[in-house]
Amino acid sequence: MACKSRVSDAIATLVGVFHEYASKDCEEDHFKLSKSELKELMQKELDMDNVKDPAKLDELMKELDEDGDGQVDFLEFVGLVAGMACVCNDFIELMLSEQAKSE
Amino acid sequence: MACKSRVSDAIATLVGVFHEYASKDCEEDHFKLSKSELKELMQKELDMDNVKDPAKLDELMKELDEDGDGQVDFLEFVGLVAGMACVCNDFIELMLSEQAKSE
Numbered sequence: 001m002a003c004k005s006r007v008s009d010a011i012a013t014l015v016g017v018f019h020e021y022a023s024k025d026c027e028e029d030h031f032k033l034s035k036s037e038l039k040e041l042m043q044k045e046l047d048m049d050n051v052k053d054p055a056k057l058d059e060l061m062k063e064l065d066e067d068g069d070g071q072v073d074f075l076e077f078v079g080l081v082a083g084m085a086c087v088c089n090d091f092i093e094l095m096l097s098e099q100a101k102s103e
Numbered sequence: 104m105a106c107k108s109r110v111s112d113a114i115a116t117l118v119g120v121f122h123e124y125a126s127k128d129c130e131e132d133h134f135k136l137s138k139s140e141l142k143e144l145m146q147k148e149l150d151m152d153n154v155k156d157p158a159k160l161d162e163l164m165k166e167l168d169e170d171g172d173g174q175v176d177f178l179e180f181v182g183l184v185a186g187m188a189c190v191c192n193d194f195i196e197l198m199l200s201e202q203a204k205s206e
Contacts, residue, residue: 006120007148010113011188015195017109031196045110074192082181085114089177092118093134 017045018077032071035061046084120148121180135174138164149187 021041023030033041039057042048051057064076124144126133136144142160145151154160167179 005148005150006116007144007184008150010116010120011184011191013109013113014188015192017113018192019195019199030199041110045108047108047111074196075189078185078188078192081110081114082185085117085181086178088114089118089121089181092122093177096122096133 014078014081015074017041018074021045029071032069032073033077034071038064038072117181117184118177120144121177124148132174135172135176136180137174141167141175 018033018041019031021037022033024037024040025034035057038061039051042051042060051060061070061072064072064080066076066079067073121136121144122134124140125136127140127143128137138160141164142154145154145163154163164173164175167175167183169179169182170176
């Protein structure tokens with residue numbers, strides 16, 4: 001799914017990576033992340049090793065699984081990504097503001 | 104902002120591209136997209152040429168600019184990206200379902 005623009009590429013990556021992990025567990029719903037699929041995605045694609053702790057993973061699953069079906073669908077996943085992007089942006093804006101003050 | 108994981112990379116791209124365009128207009132707020140910055144980003148980074156039509160651009164601006172300040176901040180931008188990702192995902196899931204039926 002190659003695109004020539006960076007935001008389109010980022011969107012294609014999010015959809016592609018989600019489906020790559022959601023389809024790993026054969027018996028589960030291919031369009032949703034099971035807990036084990038979520039754990040692997042968080043570790044490998046978001047550098048979040050704290051999900052090794054079962055309690056942290058359960059907490060994350062509970063937070064993301066808004067419809068309570070025990071899995072994470074794409075809408076719930078993209079909510080996580082959007083939240084993380086906003087945290088990242090807040091940090092960048094803080095740094096840029098500090099930088100501007102010191103100039 | 105190189106990361107070793109694809110979702111982290113996608114998030115870094117979204118934040119980086121947003122700030123690249125938001126800082127183009129010198130007199131405007133460096134952390135928000137003006138209408139002209141939004142237009143350029145949509146065309147170059149999302150392949151959306153329909154924003155060449157001023158009426159379409161106005162309509163998009165109105166839709167995104169939830170706080171009515173005449174600009175698009177990162178939260179409003181990430182809402183657009185999340186919405187587009189969900190549309191893209193719905194299309195992919197439809198194709199995957201059709202494919203599964205035909206096998």
